[in-house]
Amino acid sequence: MSWTPVGEAVSSARLAEFYKLPAAYLNKQLQALVRAEILTSVSGPRGGFQLARRPEQISVLDVVLAIEGNDHVFRCEGILKDAPGGAPDADYARTCLISQTMRHAEVTWRTELSRQSIAGIAESIERRFPDAREETARQLMGIRGEREHTA
Structure with a gap:
């Protein structure tokens, strides 16, 4: 459009x-x-x-969030609390290395999508397909x- x-x-x-x-x-x-x-x-x-x-004012992240919603992609279910040495009252979403890694990846992904506008994509397509x-x-x-x- x-x-x-x-x-x-x-x-x-x-x-x-x-x-x-x-x-x-x-x-x-x-x-x-x-x-x-x-x-x-x-x-x-x-x-x-x-x-x-x-188009310069619409980021790819804007489009993704509109369609997919703003929920986190990875949801820590706290399964480590049931593992040996687990604590039922621990906040594994904050302390779990897997959760931290996934959150870091999501922040990086969102940052990259926010840097790209739909105008930028259109320009790239035009360069490739005049x-x-x-x-x-x-x-x-x-x-x-x-x-x-x-x-």
Whole structure:
């Protein structure tokens, strides 16, 4: 959507077709992105979804948290309390080396995702695939390509 014209909405049906996803599944994700103020929903015959902010202002972490939630990926279940020498009242989420390692990995992962914007991803795709921007925008906006007109 970062390549569609500013102010133009893309229908959920067109997005589902473009990404080859079931419409019900995609609608659930789109609504999560609206709740997170990443997308806005536009009603009416030319309605659909559009970015709520500039692509430079939307991090990959914003998108991940909107869809997956903000819960920790690893949840310490405190199984060490039942091991030999375990203490039933110990806070293993804080003292367990596995829990600490997993938390460190998650913080590193989240930091990296927060550093990357969707605009940065779009720029990387354009460098690798120079026609991607035009072709994607055309498909998302429902504009027929030159090859389609001659058929």
